Amino acid sequence: MKYVILIRHNLKALELWASMPAQLRAEGLAAYEALTEDLAASGELIVTEALAHPSTAKVVSVRDGEVIASDGPYAEVKEHLAGFYLIECDSIDRAVQYAARIPEANFVEIEVRPVLDNISVDM
Amino acid sequence: VTADFSGLLRELTPRVLGVLVRRFGGFDECEDAVQEALLAAAQQWPAEGVPANPTGWLVTVASRRWTEVWRSEVARRRRETIAALLEPPAVPPAPAEDDTLKLLLLCCHPALTPVSQVALTLRAVGGLTTAEIARALLVPEATVGQRISRAKQRLKGAQFTLPPPAELADRMVAVRHVLYLIFNEGYTASSGPALQRIKLSAEAIRLTRQLHALRPDDGEVAGLLALMLLTDARRHARTDGDGALIPLAEQDRGRWDRATIAEGIALVTRALATAKPGPFQLQAAIAAVHDEAATAAQTDWPQILVLYNLLHRVAPGPMVTLGRIVALSMVDGPRAGLRELDTVAGDPVLAGHHRLHAVRAHLLDLTGDAAGARLEYELAARRTLSIPERAYLESQAHRPSS
Numbered sequence: 001m002k003y004v005i006l007i008r009h010n011l012k013a014l015e016l017w018a019s020m021p022a023q024l025r026a027e028g029l030a031a032y033e034a035l036t037e038d039l040a041a042s043g044e045l046i047v048t049e050a051l052a053h054p055s056t057a058k059v060v061s062v063r064d065g066e067v068i069a070s071d072g073p074y075a076e077v078k079e080h081l082a083g084f085y086l087i088e089c090d091s092i093d094r095a096v097q098y099a100a101r102i103p104e105a106n107f108v109e110i111e112v113r114p115v116l117d118n119i120s121v122d123m
Numbered sequence: 124v125t126a127d128f129s130g131l132l133r134e135l136t137p138r139v140l141g142v143l144v145r146r147f148g149g150f151d152e153c154e155d156a157v158q159e160a161l162l163a164a165a166q167q168w169p170a171e172g173v174p175a176n177p178t179g180w181l182v183t184v185a186s187r188r189w190t191e192v193w194r195s196e197v198a199r200r201r202r203e204t205i206a207a208l209l210e211p212p213a214v215p216p217a218p219a220e221d222d223t224l225k226l227l228l229l230c231c232h233p234a235l236t237p238v239s240q241v242a243l244t245l246r247a248v249g250g251l252t253t254a255e256i257a258r259a260l261l262v263p264e265a266t267v268g269q270r271i272s273r274a275k276q277r278l279k280g281a282q283f284t285l286p287p288p289a290e291l292a293d294r295m296v297a298v299r300h301v302l303y304l305i306f307n308e309g310y311t312a313s314s315g316p317a318l319q320r321i322k323l324s325a326e327a328i329r330l331t332r333q334l335h336a337l338r339p340d341d342g343e344v345a346g347l348l349a350l351m352l353l354t355d356a357r358r359h360a361r362t363d364g365d366g367a368l369i370p371l372a373e374q375d376r377g378r379w380d381r382a383t384i385a386e387g388i389a390l391v392t393r394a395l396a397t398a399k400p401g402p403f404q405l406q407a408a409i410a411a412v413h414d415e416a417a418t419a420a421q422t423d424w425p426q427i428l429v430l431y432n433l434l435h436r437v438a439p440g441p442m443v444t445l446g447r448i449v450a451l452s453m454v455d456g457p458r459a460g461l462r463e464l465d466t467v468a469g470d471p472v473l474a475g476h477h478r479l480h481a482v483r484a485h486l487l488d489l490t491g492d493a494a495g496a497r498l499e500y501e502l503a504a505r506r507t508l509s510i511p512e513r514a515y516l517e518s519q520a521h522r523p524s525s
Contacts, residue, residue, distance in 0.1 A: 001508070043239060043270030046262055088262060090237055116510050 002046065002088045002115035003095040005102070009082040013108045028103035035101045039087055044098075050083040086115070128168050131177065132161050136250030137333075139181040141222020144283045147189055150229060151275040154247050156192065160185035161250060223248065224337050225283055227330075231297040232278060239274040240301045241308070242267050249326055259323050260308065295338075299347050299403065302331050306351050324355055335390075342398020345390050346407045352387035353410035356380040368515040372419040384414045402438035405430055409446070424453035441472040445482050457489035477506035481516060488519075497521075 017025065039045035057072035082104070089095055092112060099110045136157065143153040160181045174180040230244040242260070245251045253271065257264040286294050309323030331348045338344050360374035391407040398404070409430045416422040431447035444467050452460025464483055473479045484499035500520035507513050 040265075040269060041273060042236075043242070043266055043273055045269075046266055088238060088266070114508050116513070117508055 001090070001092070002086065002117070003092060004113050004115060005085040005087065005095065005099045006081060006111040006113065007083045007102055007104055007108070008079045008111065009104065009108055010079050013104065016107055017104075031101065031103045035098065036085075039085065039098065044087045044089045046086040046088055048083070048085040051081055054080040128165060128173070131173070132164055132181075133250030135178050135181055136161065137223040137226050137248045138178055139185055140226060140247060141219060142178075142182050143185055143189060144226075145219070145222070146186070147193075148283070150247075150278055150281070150283065152189060152192060153185075154275065156185040156189035157181070158246070158252070159188045162252075221285065221337060223333055225285060227298045227334065228286065228291075228294050229278060229281060229283065230274075231294070231301045232281060233294075233297060234277050234281075235274050237301065237304060239270045239277075240297070241304055242270040243274045244301055244330070245305065245323075245326065246271055248330060251326075295341065295343070298334070299343055302327050302334070303347060303351075303403075305330070306354075324351070324358075327351060328355065340398070342394040343401040343403045345394035345398070346401060346404030349387040349391035349394065349407035350403055350410055352383050352390070353407055353414050356383035356387065356414060362511070366511065367518075368511045370515070371413060376417065379414065384411075387411060388415070400433065400437065402434060405434040405437065409434070422453070424450055428454050441470060441476065442478065444470070444473065445478050449482060449485075452486055452489070457486040460486045461490070475506065477503040477512075477516075480506065484516075484519065 017028075020028075036045065036048055039048070054072055054077070058069045059072045060067065060069045062068070085098070087095060087098065089098075092114065095112045099105065099112050102110050104110065139160065140153060140157045143157060144150055147153055163184050164177075164181060168174075226248050227244065230247050231240045235243065242256055245256045245259070246253065251259070253268050254264050257267040260267065285291065306324050306327035309325070309327060328348070328351050331344065331351060335341075335344050335348050357371075357374060357379050359380070360376065360378040361369055363369055387407065388411045391404060391411055394404050395408060409427055412423050412427050412430070428447070428450040431443065431450050434443050435447055448460050448463045448467070451463055461483065464479070464486065467473055468479065480499045480503035484496045484503060487496040487499060497520050500516050504513050504516035504520060507516060
């Protein structure tokens with residue numbers, strides 16, 4: 001089964017991260033690196049990306065055929081996506097174990113979601 | 124024409140690999156060498172024609188490749204003198220009959236995870252390239268490459284011999300399970316025209332056929348092959364032109380593949396008459412009863428219920444429980460089924476499972492409770508992980524009540 005691990009941040013968490021001593025932040029980054037390496041080595045990693053700060057985002061909508069792209073109204077938004085992993089493993093329990101290794105799990109909530117599949121089954 | 128070559132190459136893969144492993148040992152390096160020989164053949168044979176002895180050709184090329192790698196490895200370790208002594212034997216030893224079985228057992232080794240077992244089996248026994256496996260499984264090539272190399276590392280030191288009889292039975296369970304996983308993986312409904320995908324269900328059937336030829340008296344291998352055939356025979360009737368799922372009861376049975384059904388029925392009949400009935404045989408027998416009915420209304424539900432009762436005893440599980448309840452409803456009526464469903468709803472695996480809601484929806488529908496059915500169909504649609512199934516359940520939820 002494929003699962004996506006969503007790392008959602010909030011401004012408080014970002015501030016907390018920024019206020020952390022350099023050594024703790026370095027440890028956090030090392031934990032990420034180790035997690036990604038382990039997932040790649042086990043053949044369970046499909047893709048992972050860290051996302052740029054939400055202030056760089058565009059919000060796109062189409063109204064009456066007109067494309068409107070504006071800077072994200074992120075000042076009011078409580079949460080934003082900071083990064084994700086797409087993995088394939090044998091059970092959601094294993095995906096949860098990986099999610100728990102994400103350093104931010106200590107102060108924000110990490111979401112693990114199964115991916116919809118094209119596999120069809122006899123009814 | 125190219126398809127013929129690749130079919131032949133994949134047929135020969137386990138035999139060639141078996142010869143190499145018996146000659147040189149070291150599954151990892153031998154498997155790499157065989158992959159290179161397969162690539163060379165895919166390039167040369169279309170132009171030059173198939174050699175008189177294709178197995179011998181592949182063994183020679185793979186052995187040469189293995190020797191080259193071994194020499195350079197030894198040279199790297201500055202032991203040239205030993206390397207110089209090594210010459211590939213001129214005449215390849217004949218392929219042994221049970222090499223394919225030994226390879227399957229090795230690829231489905233308990234030290235490996237199921238996803239790795241699947242990838243390694245498709246490559247080492249199925250003769251597929253990493254790129255083909257990646258396309259078939261819809262994951263990046265690097266991911267498959269990593270699964271295979273990691274699996275091969277884990278197998279270092281594993282013996283290329285048949286396990287002792289006491290252990291063999293357990294190991295065969297894993298082999299059958301992996302073949303079943305490959306078959307199910309092949310059941311992806313959509314494959315865009317741009318996407319050239321190996322038909323994994325056909326590949327699983329081909330490998331299971333080979334295994335059945337090697338172990339004709341293994342009733343569960345026969346049962347597995349029968350189950351695959353009896354399921355695959357309905358393939359063309361399972362989806363409409365848009366790829367939407369058609370439930371068994373509504374399928375156009377004229378589009379079922381009669382020859383495949385006949386083969387499946389013969390297999391499972393013989394297996395049940397001669398072997399101890401196991402879960403795959405019983406599932407195949409249930410599929411056979413469905414496939415034998417000329418119309419959905421003519422389905423022999425009492426027979427299916429008997430089979431589910433047996434299956435429930437031999438291999439209980441949540442999906443068996445639900446299948447049994449559906450059969451019970453068809454025999455004793457939907458209300459009997461709903462009562463039974465309530466008694467199992469507390470099962471931790473079934474609680475909240477989309478199949479539980481789908482079955483309840485179907486049974487409520489049969490009792491005439493359209494509103495209750497709609498609610499349950501919606502719950503089921505929200506909880507399934509399958510796109511075609513979700514589409515079907517949503518269509519049931521939003522269908523105008525009659």
